[in-house]
Amino acid sequence: MTKHIARVLAAVLLSIWAYGAxxxxxxxxxxxxxxxxxxxxxxxxxxxxxxxxxxxxxxxxxxxxxxxxxxxxxxxxxxxxxxxxxxxxxxxxxxxxxxxxxxxxxxxxxxxxxxxxxxxxxxxxxxxxxxxxxxxxxxxxxxxxxxxxxxxxxxxxxxxxxxxxxxxxxxxxxxxxxxxxxxxxxxxxxxxxxxxxxxxxxxxxxxxxxxxxxxxxxxxxPPTTAQLSDWWWRDNLGWVVLIYGFAAVFAYMMFTWLWFGRDPKAGTIVPRWDLPMGISPALMSYIFDGMNRPGFTGDL
Incomplete structure (x- = not known):
């Protein structure tokens, strides 16, 4: 009887412990x-x-x-x-x-x-x-x-x-x-x-x-050819988008540069000068070389 009571008590204590845990x-x-x-x-x-x-x-x-x-x-x-x-x-x-x-x-x-x-x-x-x-x-x-x-x-x-x-x-x-x-x-x-x-x-x-x-x-x-293809796209879609996206951007930039951004071909360069407004050739000559050549003066 004592052993039976001990077993019951142990089971009750174990249940209480499990619930608390x-x-x-x-x-x-x-x-x-x-x-x-x-x-x-x-x-x-x-x-x-x-x-x-x-x-x-x-x-x-x-x-x-x-x-x-x-x-x-x-x-x-x-x-x-x-x-x-x-x-x-x-x-x-x-x-x-x-x-x-x-x-x-x-x-x-x-x-x-x-x-x-x-x-x-x-x-x-x-x-x-x-x-x-x-x-x-x-x-x-x-x-x-x-x-x-x-x-x-x-x-x-x-x-x-x-x-x-x-x-x-x-x-x-x-x-x-x-x-x-x-x-x-x-x-x-x-x-x-x-x-x-x-x-x-x-x-x-x-x-x-x-x-x-x-x-x-x-x-x-086993997986069919169609399934294997679908799985390949599922696994590699990110890389495909990255590679083709980079290629598309590179192609667009190259086209834009070739069509609009390139400098014109170099040809014969002919220097030209135009006098400022209101400056005559004689005055320009004086300004440019007046200090090294005789000039005319006059008093009114």
Whole structure:
């Protein structure tokens, strides 16, 4: 009996400690349903359940989505990000997307209206491409489920990946931690046509859940020539505009200089002098050489 009471008391104290440790704004659960379409586009639905007390969550929440990927060989490319819907507690919620150095920041909520304290459920649905890594024997998806920009803890995080082609994924891996760290506080399983990933411990601020899963060749079609062309323009549009803009300005300046700004060709130069008004040739001769030659004087 004494041991039973001790266990109950320990459980109560642990619950009180856990509540105190996560007092304030907190993400109670973060779940991502990821549909891998056959054309390689991901259809992602994120369900984020929060407890707001007005500390950080005042008008709503922010969601940072990175769009620039750097490969091991140093190649940098940009993925797409298209928001389909944003809701809070099942109702459409105002949102605004702004560009950042890393991608897109979504501000969810009305800047003129405070969010009531308590539990709220946000849901974001979006599309993104170029997330599949194509290999020789199999293809794979590596995905940062939660992101690592949250300034408050995430008590639990999970993800479910399913292939629209009907293929079965394999070799799922999950890890947690801040950017650059890999902690094994997550489990991954395969069930039917899907793979499920779940954290086993709460995530501290600026920590996230990252998953990786393999699937057989043919489950996702490789990019077409048109897609590769579109991706090339997406990655290099800034350089194209810069180079062609510089070339256009240089061509305009050269044309303007050649047509209007060049000095006329030099020809025979003939010096000419004209006497000032009211000066006769005799007076000019006197002014110019009068001190060195005899002159005439007269008195009246």
């Amino acid at each position: 996560h007092a304030g704004d907190v993400i109670r659960s973060f779940n991502a349903d990821i549909l891998v379409r056959e054309d390689g586009v991901l259809d992602v639905t994120e369900t984020i359940k929060v407890n707001a007390d007005g500390t950080d969550i005042q008008h709503g929440i922010y969601r940072d989505f990175p769009q620039y990927v750097t490969t091991p060989d140093g190649t940098r490319y940009k993925v797409s990000f298209e928001i389909l819907s944003v809701t809070r507690n099942g109702e459409d919620e105002p949102w605004e997307a702004t560009d950042t150095d890393l991608g897109t920041k979504i501000r969810i909520g009305d800047q003129f209206q405070l969010v009531s304290t308590g539990n709220h459920t946000y849901q974001i649905r979006y599309l993104t491409d170029r997330q599949i890594i194509f290999g020789d024997a199999s293809d794979r998806l590596r995905w940062n489920v939660t992101g690592d920009e949250w300034s408050f803890p995430i008590l639990s995080a999970s993800a479910h990946v399913i292939l629209s082609s009907g293929a079965q994924p394999f070799e799922p891996i999950a890890f947690t931690g801040s950017r650059g760290r890999k902690l094994a506080d997550a489990v991954a399983t395969v069930s039917g046509r899907g793979a499920t990933f779940e954290t086993t411990h709460a995530l501290d601020p600026f920590e996230g859940l990252t998953i990786m899963v393999q699937f057989p060749k043919g489950a996702v079609a």
